[in-house]
Amino acid sequence: xxxxxxxxxxxxxRMTAQRRVVAEVLDGDHMHLTADEVHARAVxxxxxxxxxxxxxxxxxxxxxxxxxxxxTDHRAKRYDPNAHRPHQHLVCAxxxxxxxVHPAGNLLGDLPDTERFGFTISDVEVTYRGICPNCA
Amino acid sequence: xxxxxxxxxxxxxRMTAQRRVVAEVLDGDHMHLTADEVHARAVxxxxxxxxxxxxxxxxxxxxxxxxxxxxTDHRAKRYDPNAHRPHQHLVCAxxxxxxxVHPAGNLLGDLPDTERFGFTISDVEVTYRGICPNCA
DNA sequence: CGCTTGACTTAGACAGTGTCCATTGTAGGA
DNA sequence: TCCTACAATGGACACTGTCTAAGTCAAGCG
Ligand SMILES: [Mn+2]
Ligand SMILES: [Mn+2]
Ligand SMILES: [Zn+2]
Ligand SMILES: [Zn+2]
Numbered sequence: 454x455x456x457x458x459x460x461x462x463x464x465x466x467r468m469t470a471q472r473r474v475v476a477e478v479l480d481g482d483h484m485h486l487t488a489d490e491v492h493a494r495a496v497x498x499x500x501x502x503x504x505x506x507x508x509x510x511x512x513x514x515x516x517x518x519x520x521x522x523x524x525t526d527h528r529a530k531r532y533d534p535n536a537h538r539p540h541q542h543l544v545c546a547x548x549x550x551x552x553x554v555h556p557a558g559n560l561l562g563d564l565p566d567t568e569r570f571g572f573t574i575s576d577v578e579v580t581y582r583g584i585c586p587n588c589a
Numbered sequence: 590x591x592x593x594x595x596x597x598x599x600x601x602x603r604m605t606a607q608r609r610v611v612a613e614v615l616d617g618d619h620m621h622l623t624a625d626e627v628h629a630r631a632v633x634x635x636x637x638x639x640x641x642x643x644x645x646x647x648x649x650x651x652x653x654x655x656x657x658x659x660x661t662d663h664r665a666k667r668y669d670p671n672a673h674r675p676h677q678h679l680v681c682a683x684x685x686x687x688x689x690v691h692p693a694g695n696l697l698g699d700l701p702d703t704e705r706f707g708f709t710i711s712d713v714e715v716t717y718r719g720i721c722p723n724c725a
Numbered sequence: 726c727g728c729t730t731g732a733c734t735t736a737g738a739c740a741g742t743g744t745c746c747a748t749t750g751t752a753g754g755a
Numbered sequence: 756t757c758c759t760a761c762a763a764t765g766g767a768c769a770c771t772g773t774c775t776a777a778g779t780c781a782a783g784c785g
Contacts, residue, residue, distance in 0.1 A: 467752055467761065489742075503764045508743065524663050527772095529742060543700075543708055552706050556699040563694040564679075564717060570688050572679055574719035581700060583710035603732060603781055625771080639735045644772065663743095665771060 456480070457534055460519055474499045475510045479520065479534040485542075485551045487529040525551055525580055541578070545585035554581065592616070593670055596655055610635045611646045615656065615670040621678075621687045623665040661687055661716055677714070681721035690717065 458476040462468060478486070478494045486494070492507040511532050514520035521533040525544045535553060543552045560577045594612040598604060614622070614630045622630070628643040647668050650656035657669040661680045671689060679688045696713045 469752075469762065471763065487742090501764085505744085505765075506763050509763085522663065524660065527658070527660050527666055530663050543704075543706065543710070545708065546711070552708075554700060554704045554706075556704070557701055558694070558699040560696075560699065560715070561717075563692040563696065563699075564690060565693055568679075568690040568692070570679065570690075571722035571725075572681065572688075572717075572719040573725060574679070574717050575682070576718040578716045578718065579696070580714045581697075581708075581710050582712040582714065583708040586707035589707075589709060605733065605781075607734070623771090637735085641736080641773085642734055645734085 457514075457519060461514070461517070464517060470499055471495075471502050471506050472510055474502060475507055475514075479514075479532060484535070484553075485523060485525075485531040485533055487531055489529065491532060523551075525549075541581070543581040543583070545588055546582050547584055547588040550585050550587070593650075593655060597650070597653070600653060606635055607631075607638050607642045608646055610638060611643055611650075615650075615668065620671070620689075621659060621661075621667040621669055623667055625665065627668060659687075661685075677717070679717040679719070681724055682718050683720055683724040686721050686723070 457480050458473060461472070461476065466472065474495045475491060477498065478491050481494070483490075483494075488508055488511055489504070491511065492502070492504050495502050495507055511520065515522050515532075519534075519536055521536045523531045523533050523542060525531065525542055526549065531551070540553045540555050543554045544550070556579065560579060561574060564574070593616050594609060597608070597612065602608065610631045611627060613634065614627050617630070619626075619630070624644050624647055625640070627647065628638070628640050631638050631643055647656065651658050651668075655670075655672055657672045659667045659669050659678060661667065661678055662685065667687070676689045676691050679690045680686070692715065696715060697710060700710070
């Protein structure tokens with residue numbers, strides 16, 4: 454089942470009921486949940502799990518590169534278990550729906566050397582904004 | 590001096606000391622300030638200006654398209670008076686320094702039709718991340 | 726000019742999101 | 756089974772942003 458859980462076990466994580474539940478929630482069908490949304494779903498499976506533990510666990514997963522933090526609006530960060538296939542996000546400006554997208558081309562190459570100001574650039578983050586078919 | 594102020598006057602804004610000061614701060618040398626940083630600088634010029642007014646004024650300037658909201662980290666929004674020349678941002682992952690950059694190429698064109706899922710896309714937001722010369 | 730009025734400002738309460746810490750619990754190895 | 760280092764807990768706290776009720780004032784008008 455949980456590939457995410459497998460990878461975490463392989464990294465020497467102490468396996469607790471709480472971490473199992475957080476991993477299960479992330480691997481479920483709902484993508485791009487906020488920490489509090491993850492917590493709400495986790496509570497359904499393990500009523501005594503605390504908010505702090507969910508925040509800690511998500512933060513650790515991000516540090517390990519197993520989960521990605523996404524912030525498409527200026528509100529809560531969202532947690533994305535799709536960390537092993539590089540992708541970007543397409544966001545509906547009206548309802549907030551989020552889709553994974555895979556742009557063609559070399560995004561990093563679009564930035565000329567004269568525009569790099571001596572930075573060593575390691576990452577490009579792109580958010581496409583528009584109106585989804587439902588909202589149109 | 591303040592081009593920003595001129596444009597706002599032209600839009601029928603009631604001209605108050607508070608709005609003048611916020612516009613002056615934005616047009617100063619420091620770019621990409623947070624609302625509370627704008628407030629701190631505004632207080633130096635007009636001690637009684639309130640936090641709420643700074644938030645309100647910045648929000649109105651954004652609505653009018655005279656200022657852009659930027660969120661490069663997952664913390665406070667930053668306010669960018671450079672609203673009339675489209676650009677993107679380059680951010681130092683260590684110290685948070687922000688530079689304006691002007692990518693070549695058609696950013697929107699990088700997203701194939703098959704990756705648009707029926708959305709009407711109106712905007713692309715790009716953040717380049719790396720390490721600045723100072724931090725390297 | 727001085728009045729009038731509706732737009733603007735203010736202080737502070739409140740809400741949403743995230744962090745911290747002292748205490749308690751427990752996974753997993755000896 | 757026991758130990759102990761690591762993890763979980765709950766609640767206080769910090770940061771960012773929003774809201775409201777009451778007071779203030781810019782600007783148009785006589
Ligand atoms: Mn994603
Ligand atoms: Mn800028
Ligand atoms: Zn929509
Ligand atoms: Zn730096």
